Amino acid sequence: VRAALRAPAPEVAPRLLGWLLRTTMDGTVTSVVISEVEAYTEADPASHSAGGPTVRNASMFGPAGTLYVYRSYGIHWCVNVVTGPAGEGSAVLLRAGVPWEGREEMVRRRGRVDHLTDGPGKLTQALGIHGSHDGLDPFDVGPVQLIPGRPMPARTTSRIGISKARDTPWRWVAVGSVTSPESSWSTDDT
DNA sequence: GAGCCGATATTCT
């Protein structure tokens, strides 16, 4: 499984669509089927790793699979899955998912019943992911787990929310409609 | 639906 993440970020990104991201907090399980991702590499001027390792992005240079969680706009948390060999700062940002397990808990954490996981900051809030999960291994026993799913059809788009390298088409959105992580589907977002 | 704006941690100038 981990070997599938050792490839370059733009190659790994679409593979993550359809995978399950699951958290267990105080015995409460919540999960989403990943439906939107974005790739970032060290050579990419829009990437946090572009300027080399810093205190904040250190985990982005860890081994493939490592979780890189950072604070965005001082308010939200965003989660990435590190790709490539250790020492290389590339990762895939998990932008959105479809609520799977523990929907009620997500509603409680989000304080609303709609738009639960259709954005990177919303996704982490719904799943209870935050700074203390930075650097964790989601394939080891722990609060955050990454579970492979069935490959899903995706459409490629340019990235959003950034000002540099905007035209690089490194954003993937799952296409279809979800019934289970084992079937095929997709978009509850734009 | 689109567009504006404020909240605010971390990094860089």
Next chain:
DNA sequence: GAATATCGGCTCC
């Protein structure tokens, strides 16, 4: 001091 891998509430179609 400015920019940022965002969100939610607001206005105005």
